Amino acid sequence: SQELEQSPQSLIVQEGKNLTINCTSSKTLYGLYWYKQKYGEGLIFLMMLQKGGEEKSHEKITAKLDEKKQQSSLHITASQPSHAGIYLCGARHRNYGGSQGNLIFGKGTKLSVKP
Amino acid sequence: EPEVTQTPSHQVTQMGQEVILRCVPISNHLYFYWYRQILGQKVEFLVSFYNNEISEKSEIFDDQFSVERPDGSNFTLKIRSTKLEDSAMYFCASRPPGLAGELFFGEGSRLTVL
Numbered sequence: 401s402q403e404l405e406q407s408p409q410s411l412i413v414q415e416g417k418n419l420t421i422n423c424t425s426s427k428t429l430y431g432l433y434w435y436k437q438k439y440g441e442g443l444i445f446l447m448m449l450q451k452g453g454e455e456k457s458h459e460k461i462t463a464k465l466d467e468k469k470q471q472s473s474l475h476i477t478a479s480q481p482s483h484a485g486i487y488l489c490g491a492r493h494r495n496y497g498g499s500q501g502n503l504i505f506g507k508g509t510k511l512s513v514k515p
Numbered sequence: 516e517p518e519v520t521q522t523p524s525h526q527v528t529q530m531g532q533e534v535i536l537r538c539v540p541i542s543n544h545l546y547f548y549w550y551r552q553i554l555g556q557k558v559e560f561l562v563s564f565y566n567n568e569i570s571e572k573s574e575i576f577d578d579q580f581s582v583e584r585p586d587g588s589n590f591t592l593k594i595r596s597t598k599l600e601d602s603a604m605y606f607c608a609s610r611p612p613g614l615a616g617e618l619f620f621g622e623g624s625r626l627t628v629l
Binding site: 431433435437440441442443444445448488490492501502503504505506507508 | 615
């Protein structure tokens with residue numbers, strides 16, 4: 401089974417609509433990270449969540465962490481064409497050792513926003 | 516704004532050839548990483564590097580791979596004898612101290628092995 405499951409795999413929304421992307425971990429989370437990737441390009445860091453119940457917002461994007469369920473959601477309000485891309489969740493499954501940059505990534509959710 | 520730069524952006528090579536991918540991390544960052552993404556698949560961790568040595572590596576990072584920081588700025592990934600399955604986008608990333616998981620990624624180097 402996958403260590404990080406993202407849903408949905410892809411999403412097409414009308415501009416102005418809200419949407420939610422989910423990420424579920426099969427292992428204990430020591431950090432959950434959301435990144436955005438445009439096709440064929442590098443990943444751009446969006447947000448980091450570390451504590452249960454934590455919620456962070458940046459512009460129209462809000463991410464929440466449910467530590468008990470080992471889940472995170474990413475919510476976009478009033479989507480715009482600039483939100484289009486692939487959203488990846490990444491997780492740390494260890495709280496010690498190493499460089500703490502060894503992230504496991506989900507397969508990503510491809511978001512298209514129709515004008 | 517400082518960024519991670521990678522060269523080449525695309526390299527085509529014959530199976531069995533050696534390849535070196537280069538990265539210039541952000542100057543005040545101390546932790547460096549290589550990830551790869553095979554077309555249509557997940558981004559996968561290869562190796563992390565700190566204080567001039569490997570701090571972690573994945574199962575993918577076998578004896579055919581090596582990393583080096585030959586000077587104060589470059590961070591390289593070498594594949595000794597490329598295989599067809601090494602074809603992928605290779606991403607370099609770096610991070611400053613104290614921000615675990617907040618990685619700054621380069622645009623990637625696409626490697627095609629024929």
